[in-house]
Amino acid sequence: MNAIADFLAMLAAERGAARNTILAYGRDLEQADELVGGNLEEASSAQLAKLGQGWSSLAPSTLARKISALRQFFGFVIDEGLREDDPTHAMPRPTARRPLPRILSHAEVEALFAAAEEAATADSPAAVRMLTFLELLYGSGLRATELVALPLSAVPRDAPFLTVIGKGGQARMVPVSQRASAALQRWLPLRDSDSPWLFPSRTGHLSRVRLFQLLRELAVRADLPPEKLSPHVLRHAFATHLLEGGADLRALQTLLGHADISTTQIYTHVDAARLVKLVNERHPLAQQRASD
Numbered sequence: 001m002n003a004i005a006d007f008l009a010m011l012a013a014e015r016g017a018a019r020n021t022i023l024a025y026g027r028d029l030e031q032a033d034e035l036v037g038g039n040l041e042e043a044s045s046a047q048l049a050k051l052g053q054g055w056s057s058l059a060p061s062t063l064a065r066k067i068s069a070l071r072q073f074f075g076f077v078i079d080e081g082l083r084e085d086d087p088t089h090a091m092p093r094p095t096a097r098r099p100l101p102r103i104l105s106h107a108e109v110e111a112l113f114a115a116a117e118e119a120a121t122a123d124s125p126a127a128v129r130m131l132t133f134l135e136l137l138y139g140s141g142l143r144a145t146e147l148v149a150l151p152l153s154a155v156p157r158d159a160p161f162l163t164v165i166g167k168g169g170q171a172r173m174v175p176v177s178q179r180a181s182a183a184l185q186r187w188l189p190l191r192d193s194d195s196p197w198l199f200p201s202r203t204g205h206l207s208r209v210r211l212f213q214l215l216r217e218l219a220v221r222a223d224l225p226p227e228k229l230s231p232h233v234l235r236h237a238f239a240t241h242l243l244e245g246g247a248d249l250r251a252l253q254t255l256l257g258h259a260d261i262s263t264t265q266i267y268t269h270v271d272a273a274r275l276v277k278l279v280n281e282r283h284p285l286a287q288q289r290a291s292d
Contacts, residue, residue, distance in 0.1 A: 003041040004029045007076045018167045028069040041077045045090035052091040067091050104237040108224055109138060115222035125190040129199065130214060132187045135180035136162075137231055141238035141256055142174065143167075144231035148206045150198040155184055166257040174255065 008026050011017040017025075033040035035054070036047045048070065055063050071088045078086060104112075116134050119127040136142050146164045154162050160181060161173045176184070191198075197205035211231055219229040239252055 003077055003080075003082060004033060004073070006080075007073050010076060011072075016170050024065060025069040025072075028066045029073055032066070032070060040073070041082050043087060045087040048087050049090035056092070063092075067093070103240050104228070104233060106241065108222075108228075109237055109241075111222040111224060112138075112218060112229070115218060119221070120186075123186070123190070125187075125192070128183070128186045128190055130218060132180070132183040133199075133211065133214065134218070134234070135177070135183045137234040138238050139177045139180045140174045141235050141242075143235060143257075144208045144211055147231065148199055148208055148211055150205075151196055152198050153196070155188070155198060156181070164257070170257065172254070172257050 004026070007029070008022050011022055011025065029040060032043075032051055035051060036043045051070075052067065055066060058066070067088075070091065074083075074086055074088050077083055112134060116127070116131045120131040133147065136147055137144075140162065142162075142164065143166065146166055150162070150164070154164070156162060156176060160176050160178075162176055163171055164174050165171050191200065193200040195205070199206040201207065201210070208231070215229050215231060215234075216226040219226040235256070239256060242252055242255075243249070
């Protein structure tokens with residue numbers, strides 16, 4: 001039995017892990033297997049402790065990924081009955097700091113829409129397409145890869161949802177606002193293509209790189225620093241502004257297609273001021289002090 005290969009197959013089949021995640025975990029585990037002399041599933045706590053010490057000079061995020069791969073691997077090994085003990089307790093527990101997302105203010109988003117809407121008044125295909133991009137990135141929180149790879153069949157007819165294929169091939173239903181739906185209806189007759197993609201190009205569908213370039217050009221027209229805008233920044237703005245409006249974190253997790261709530265929780269930092277204000281104004285003790 002090749003325990004590493006079986007573990008990676010399980011990640012793909014049962015957890016729907018993304019291909020890049022599987023490749024990275026595979027490299028980490030094969031490297032660990034080589035360093036302990038083969039048969040990683042039989043490695044002792046002392047051997048894993050030495051691995052952790054040898055990896056201590058790595059970037060925190062890289063070290064965290066390697067240790068996560070080993071912990072999950074040995075959890076799989078135990079579940080499969082290949083051993084009874086968990087040797088990973090000897091490994092360090094790094095806390096990789098997740099970088100805070102860059103965000104846009106409401107005024108900056110309004111400036112982007114103003115520039116896109118003004119350009120689209122003449123109904124030129126490029127301008128209407130740009131407005132549609134903006135509505136779907138900020139209005140529905142799509143990833144760049146999800147947006148450019150939307151098939152024409154994903155456009156809703158009656159129900160206000162898009163069916164999106166996200167990371168790991170996982171499908172989810174994404175609400176489409178009335179504004180985004182209106183932009184889509186403007187864009188469809190302007191496509192002038194038999195392509196199965198919603199946003200076709202000469203070689204298939206529009207690329208992520210081209211989408212990135214178009215957004216930078218829009219930022220310039222909106223008098224914003226172009227380096228401040230990207231598809232992911234608009235996705236961050238979608239999440240941040242929903243939380244500010246009172247959205248539930250679990251609902252936001254579903255909308256963003258995050259497999260783990262911890263990924264979604266990074267957006268809570270931007271809402272700290274609102275939460276402090278909420279406690280100060282709405283907590284019973286705060287109200288009692290106000291009445292004294």
